[in-house]
Amino acid sequence: MCFQLCSNSLQNPVTFLCVSYVPADIISTVEFNPTGELLATGDKGGRVVVFQREQESKNQPHRRGEYNVYSTFQSHEPEFDYLKSLEIEEKINKIRWLPQQNAAYFLLSTNDKTVKLWKISERDKRPEGYNLKDEDGRIRDPTTITALRVPVLQPMDLMVEATPRRVFSNAHTYHINSISVSNDYETYMSTDDLRINLWNLEITNQSFNIVDIKPANMEELTEVITAAEFHPNQCNTFIYSSSKGSIRLCDMRASALCDNHSKFFEEPEDPSNRSFFSEIISSISDVKFSHSGRYLMTRDYLTVKVWDLNMESKPLETYQVHDYLRSKLCSLYENDCIFDKFECVWNGSDSVIMTGSYNNFFRMFDRNTKRDVTLEASRENSKPRAILKPRKVCVGGKRRKDEISVDSLDFSKKILHTAWHPSENIIAVAATNNLYIFQDKVN
């Protein structure tokens, strides 16, 4: 599988599809909708930008598969919590799409405290010929109306509008890190550091707390929840990961409050790898079920692990993302990079997993062939339709011509958020404030 950069121009193949909408803000989340037709990004400024895939057209076969801006809206604004004297950031932490049930699209977007349900709909007709108001919208003088007419719908330029349909607020004391829609498509859960709440999509004034790990004495706090997700097929099952490197699977049929887990996944620590920063790098930054629901994947600072739901004692597979950083943990602690939260994604068939790294590198691991590849998302090294060249980091000794040494890595260029099309080999990679969309070379 080789990846190629999409181009949005036939005439000038040098045009680079780097979707950096100006003013570009740091992208904080990327998510395809269930069909892959739409791609949503959230940024630090609270904006959501939705891209839509161009439809296949016989006239322009090269343009198939390219994503263009479909809708842009301000999802969250900065708020101020007067009680705590704290500013609530407008940064979008997560976006999750709802499955499409009618002509409109629905997505959930969340910042640290509030989840919102947005409806994105198209309008391509507008009514004309009102009796009581004229075309500009001004009210007509009733005395001038001499005849009645029936307003008719006239075509207009396509307009995509986003409206907030629900606002779910005031349910989280701590910062929301995840949202996940249940398979029943009626409920979803929102997760903060210590609690998980279950919501009904229709009801905004109440939510049910299903997990609460807050200790009675906060000084006894040893771990926090870092991510949570519903099972893709079973609406009663969900998992949540912790800062201590463990994953708990809960069944909502067992009890109303799921403080007691049904399964507990944890790998015993390798004593040879023990170091000062062991605990900090074992914190799980992302957890994802496979599409099949049979496996789950976790990302901690240096590795990605695939777990079998039926085996709690250790992961099925462990992949080293950037093990060369293990000896640099102290400086990564000082420059705050050790706190970076990388996400991980499955491809549609669960055969390949992908995650980001530093220097705008991202890594893919093929679970079947056990091959892995490092690719780079950067303007300088990519041209449209050029095949992405695999990169390699030189760990020690002689550095080959194309390799990059560990000390030359740019730690300010990190790829935390990536997304994989649900069925095709199209990936979206967020490199700080640029969005790259790559697709598999079509023969």
Next chain:
Amino acid sequence: MDVSAEAKRIMAVSISKLYASRAQRGGMRLHRSLLLSVIMRSARDLYHSACLAKEREELGTAHLVPVTPEEDAMDTTANGEQVEVEVSQVEPEPESPLTPPIQEPMSSDSGAAQGACKTRTFSGKETVEDKENRSPVSPDRHSRKRRGKASVAPDFLPSKRARLSLELGEERVLRTGRRNCCRAGDAFTTLSLNSNRAIAAF
């Protein structure tokens, strides 16, 4: 000495990060603060072990007070040996900043996040099912210096508590840090209280 110098440096870095996170937009992040406090505790334990090892070398005799073995310096999680040591010792005054470093491992956090005060740790272990309606343990009410439990320190006043607690402990630390004096042991003593307060502030 290299180890202890490194540990001291990491402690200083951690403290400055914790302090900087207070001014961060969006407020203090619980997860980050927890990780920082874990690192601080580990660095402090490491520093103490290094100091003790050095002192043992200098004195050339075994200490009267059993101390945590050197291997435990790297341990960041609860160690059975440490817990036993703690239980068997007389509880020194946890609040006193002049507690010499030697006794510090005894009262310091040996568990994953045990408070410096043993009595509070034990009372804290009496887990009550109803977390939200739990009444505070009475000794806490009388002592204004206590970090306070969730019910006494309500969720909605984290910044005020953080200011109070950091004012008490941090000033000391910053002063000793700047002077780079040999009484760094005291700094770490108060820092042990600091790290717990940082979490309790939430």
